[in-house]
Amino acid sequence: MSERNNSAWSPSSRELERRKERGRISRRQAIIAAISSVLVLGTLISIAITSPGWAVVRKTFFDVNYGREVLPKVAEGIWINLQLTFIGGACIGVIALALALLRTTKSPALTPFRYLATAYVDIFRGAPLILIILLVGFGVPALGLSGIPSNVIFLGTVAVVLTYSAYVAEVIRSGILSIHPSQRAAARSLGLTSTQTMRYVVLPQAIRRVVPPLLNDFVSLLKDTGLVSILGVTDAVRAAQINASRTFNYTPYVVAAILFLIITIPMTRYTDRAIRQRMSNQNSEGVVL
Amino acid sequence: MSALLELRNIRKSFSTELVLDNLSLEVPEHTATVLIGASGSGKSTLLRCINLLESIDDGEIYLDGQEISDPLVNVDEVRRKLAMVFQSFNLFPHMSVLENIMLAPIKVQGKSKEEARAQGIELLQRFGLSEKFDQYPDRLSGGQQQRVAIIRSLALNPRVLLLDEVTSALDPVLVNEVLSVVRDLKSDGMTMVLATHEMGFATQVADQVCFLQAGNIVERGTPDAVLHNPSHPQTREFLKRLHEAGRL
Numbered sequence: 001m002s003e004r005n006n007s008a009w010s011p012s013s014r015e016l017e018r019r020k021e022r023g024r025i026s027r028r029q030a031i032i033a034a035i036s037s038v039l040v041l042g043t044l045i046s047i048a049i050t051s052p053g054w055a056v057v058r059k060t061f062f063d064v065n066y067g068r069e070v071l072p073k074v075a076e077g078i079w080i081n082l083q084l085t086f087i088g089g090a091c092i093g094v095i096a097l098a099l100a101l102l103r104t105t106k107s108p109a110l111t112p113f114r115y116l117a118t119a120y121v122d123i124f125r126g127a128p129l130i131l132i133i134l135l136v137g138f139g140v141p142a143l144g145l146s147g148i149p150s151n152v153i154f155l156g157t158v159a160v161v162l163t164y165s166a167y168v169a170e171v172i173r174s175g176i177l178s179i180h181p182s183q184r185a186a187a188r189s190l191g192l193t194s195t196q197t198m199r200y201v202v203l204p205q206a207i208r209r210v211v212p213p214l215l216n217d218f219v220s221l222l223k224d225t226g227l228v229s230i231l232g233v234t235d236a237v238r239a240a241q242i243n244a245s246r247t248f249n250y251t252p253y254v255v256a257a258i259l260f261l262i263i264t265i266p267m268t269r270y271t272d273r274a275i276r277q278r279m280s281n282q283n284s285e286g287v288v289l
Numbered sequence: 290m291s292a293l294l295e296l297r298n299i300r301k302s303f304s305t306e307l308v309l310d311n312l313s314l315e316v317p318e319h320t321a322t323v324l325i326g327a328s329g330s331g332k333s334t335l336l337r338c339i340n341l342l343e344s345i346d347d348g349e350i351y352l353d354g355q356e357i358s359d360p361l362v363n364v365d366e367v368r369r370k371l372a373m374v375f376q377s378f379n380l381f382p383h384m385s386v387l388e389n390i391m392l393a394p395i396k397v398q399g400k401s402k403e404e405a406r407a408q409g410i411e412l413l414q415r416f417g418l419s420e421k422f423d424q425y426p427d428r429l430s431g432g433q434q435q436r437v438a439i440i441r442s443l444a445l446n447p448r449v450l451l452l453d454e455v456t457s458a459l460d461p462v463l464v465n466e467v468l469s470v471v472r473d474l475k476s477d478g479m480t481m482v483l484a485t486h487e488m489g490f491a492t493q494v495a496d497q498v499c500f501l502q503a504g505n506i507v508e509r510g511t512p513d514a515v516l517h518n519p520s521h522p523q524t525r526e527f528l529k530r531l532h533e534a535g536r537l
Contacts, residue, residue: 186379186438189340190393191369191445200392204383 063251070243070252077239078259084157084225084235089218091161096168101198103169104176117169124166130227133159137231156228164221171213175206212278215271219264226260236260291354293318293480294339294449299348301331301338301504308334309345310504316449319478323491323512326501327527332484333376335501336451339482340373353448369397372442376454378434380426380441386413387422390441398445405444412440416470432463436470443474450474452483488531492516500524 011019048054102110102117124132136159141150149155179202187197229238236259240252292315301309308331316322324332337343339350341357341364350358357367381389390409394400400408413419416436426434435455442450452471456464468490475481475494485491491498491512498515500508500523508521519525 182375182377182379183381185342186373186375186381188365189342189368189371189373190441191365191397192393193365196396200396201381205381208383 060248060250061254063249066247066249067251067255070240071255073239073243074236074252074255074259077234077236078256078263080153080233080235081222081225081260082263084153084160084228085218085222088157088161088164088225089221091157092164092168092221095161095165096172099165099169100172100176103173104198106194121166121169124163125170127163129160129163129224130230132163133227133230135159136162137228152231152233153228156225156231156233160221160225160228164217164224168214168217171210171217172206175210176202178209179205209278212271212275215267215274219267219271222264222267223260292316292351293353294482295351296335296339297349297351299335299338299350300346301334301343302346308504309338312348312501312505314499314506314509316480316482317496318480320496321475321481321483321494323495323498324482324484324501325486325488325491325498325515325527330501331504332501333453336373336453336482336484339449340371340451341367342373365397369445370448371451372445372447372449373451374435374438374442374453374455376457378426378431378438378458380434380438382426385423385425386418386429386437389426389437390444393441394444408444409440412443416440416473430463431459432466435459435463435467439467439470439474448480450479450481452481452485454484454486456485456487488516488528500527502527 099117099121102113103121105114133156137152137155140148140155176198183201183205184197187201188194192200226235226237229235229241232238234242236256240256243252244250294314294316296312296314299309299312300307312331312335314322314335324335326332334343338345345358348358349356352367352370355362381392384392387406387409390412391402391405394405394408395402410419410422413422416439418433418436418440421429421433421437426437429437435458439450439452439455455471456467459467464487468487471481471483471490472494481494495512497509498512499506500515500519500521502523508515508519508524514520515524516528519528
């Protein structure tokens, strides 16, 4: 707050000495870190390379030429995973928000929906995703109902959306519940209705608060779209599997894993940064000067 | 003169604890009523009951002759006439100062954005905060936050302003800037009910002072009578303890 002139200041001789000392200490720490890293990593790598099985491992898992050959097919597959993630993610956002709002409402007219939303979340959060994918992907077409598409990509997406909506609804609900009651009291005492209070005061703060955990779920969603491969969708996992079982060389799996990592590692780094920022914001929040 | 706000035999308990015990109070228009008393004597609960944030167990509350403790009244409509300011400010952290002030006029009173904005700017200018209009609450000092909270309540042109220990979270220097706002409102003729521990301030603005003890008004009268010439032994005891703590 105070903006006093800082330009006239020059560090004292003691401060200059301290800076030199700090410089010496951090240089020494950097040298120790470098030596220890080289020692540990060097040992691990040399053990791996000199071990008797290394030649086989490299041929079956890290065959560079074969990896290059299957890369286009696996990359085509991961495009499917990305599409599933973004289209599914949008549907999940809408459904999860509705579920979270239903679970926190006190409106008497919506009482049955509140119970239904709770039952829905209990079921889909508790059952393994792979079971839901099998049930929807194979079970629904077996019903032979007209008007329901039997496209496996569509059914797989539906299954993932059903499950993830329950996860995300719980995250959003926890955000809503984390907003202090005094915020609600302030809004209501200004004459806002409970719906307006939710819409303009509680929800904007709640969503901001849950962005980092939602990004986490988004990364999980991308990985879990790989599960729809069991329905025969030719995504990255399935494409890798087809090639690996043809040659008994497992490099395609490694290629698929690397492709997933290229997308997920930057996303998790970004999430970590968002969480750190959120925490430092929270620490400065509510300070009474 | 009939009272703008009238409480009759209010009773309120939280589970087994009786917080308000057969309490009655009349607040005439354009007057300031100051509630004093130890923590836990029921001051805040009384204000929250008036604002219908808590439901009462028995008794009646009248505003402008209408019984607002009737379960059939529209609480949102009642609260438009009653503004409440809290000890912890409770500004909306995701909105700028001006957005905090404009929210209720737009959403509750249906004013246009331009109209609400003009009114907000005018209020901020009046209370010396106009340069802060686009700041977020956490960039303001406590005193500034509380002044914004008061302005936010005033934007609805309430009939009665309820102030719940609005200076308790502030340091002595900031207390004064908030109290001077309340003094201004008093000279404008705003009807107010305020709970406070600032006895000097109570003497200045109050038309009547009520001393609460165990959920009831033990003594009630002019500030001079209650604070300087208390007749009830419990009032004397309370003031003596305040004096010893250096708060008087």
